[in-house]
Amino acid sequence: MTRTIRRVLCVLPPLLVTVVAVRHRSVLAEGFAHLGQARWPWLLAAVGATCLTWPAAACTRQGAVLERLPGRRLVVTQFAAGAANHLLxxxxxxxxxxxxxxxxxxxxxxxxxxxLALYLLAESAGRVALLGALLLACPGALRLGELLPDGAFGPLLWAAGGVLVLAVGVLAGVRRLRTAASSFLRTALGEARSVHSRPARALALWGGALVFPALQTAALVLVARALALDVPVAHLALAYLAATVAVALVPTPGGLGSVEAALVVALVAVGGAAAVATAVVLTFRxxxxxxxxxxxxxxxxxxVRSKVI
Structure with a gap:
């Protein structure tokens, strides 16, 4: 039975890729068409920055645990995990x-x-920290009114608050869930203290958490240069980080569809021409x-077949 499940899991990812590609075939066709119009040195640099995101993610993952994980397998796993992230x-x-x-x-x-929870916390904090630093460095560069419809912020805030209150209420009312949450919290806090008692692990965790979104941002900036989008580098970085932070709340596979829309809007919001911004986003994706x-x-x-995962 286990062998059959593994065989299915081996075949399933390529099949899902085919399904996703067929569903987004128009986006793919347009994106590949823009590649022919771009300046290739910038595109190759963007590919290089993208490849470096996997070692950066592996560094952050290693920083979240005390035990030394097998380095090569960890990096390869991050490459595979990226594909899984776009399929679920x-x-x-x-x-x-x-x-x-x-x-x-x-x-x-x-x-x-x-x-995993420590990694997600560090990655989110790193992304938000970079966004905050850019907002302070470039005040007024991002016109938030163009990113959110009028009156949308209030309902979003109320919805977030409602979800939080509901979660707290459920935990308070269901003893078994409350016990499980308390146990997990104790384990997580213990792991966090242990990791931060080792300077090398703490540096890997927080350094990787900053480098990972910085490399993603660099890839977008390089693609923008390849397609001659006339927007300052800091404004491009600000647009990317703002869009990805917003899209993190949208539970679509890998942000497919939502990322493209948010990025185009964000690039226009920092002064990019709509047509060129669309080409940049499609090429970047x-x-x-x-x-x-x-x-x-x-x-x-x-x-899966070799039982690494």
């Missing part, structure tokens, strides 16, 4: 792959989950999502 709702694919990898490496389910997607899915199948 945002964050779920990569989280599942990395949870499985850590348990195979000998960590308990509780400690693997705590390490081809380089960062579509080109690695099939190799990543095949790598995921190999890792």
């Amino acid at each position: 709702p945002t964050g779920l694919g990569a989280s599942a792959v990395n949870l499985r990898f850590m348990t195979v490496c000998g960590l308990s389910a509780a400690r693997s989950s705590a390490a 081809v380089i960062t999502v579509w080109l690695p997607l099939l190799p990543g899915a095949l790598t995921l199948g190999v890792l």
Whole structure:
């Protein structure tokens, strides 16, 4: 039975890639068309920045646990996890792959989950910190009124507050859930204290958490230069970080569709021409999502077959 499940899991990722590609074939066709109009040195640099995101993610993952994880397999797993992330709702694919990898490496389910939570916290904090720094450095560069419809902020805030209150109410009312949450919190806090008692681990965790979104941002900036989008570098970075922070709340597979829309709006909001901004976003998504997607899915199948995950 287990062998049959593994065989299915080996074949499933490429099949999902095919389904996703067919559903987004118009975006793919337009994105690849823009590649022919771009300046290739800038595009190659963008590809290089994208490739560096996987070692950066591996560095952050290693910083979230005390045990030394196998380096090469960790980097390859991040490449495969990226493909899984684009095939399942945002964050779920990569989280599942990395949870499985850590348990195979000998960590308990509780400690693997705590390490995952610490990673997600660090990655989110790093992205928000970079966004905050750019907002302070470039006040007024991003016209938030163009990103959110009039009167949208209030309902969003109320919705977030409602979800938080509901979650607290459920935990308070269901003893078993409350006990499980308390146990997980104790484990997570213990892991965080242990990691931060080791300077090398803390540096890997927080350094990687800053480098990872910085490399993603650099890839967009390089694509913008390849297509001659006339927007300052700091404004491009601000647009990318603002769009990705907003899209993190939208549970679509890898942000497919929502990322493209948010990025175009954000680039226009910092002064880019709509037509060129659309071309930049489509080209950027081809380089960062579509080109690695099939190799990543095949790598995921190999890792499942070889029992690395």
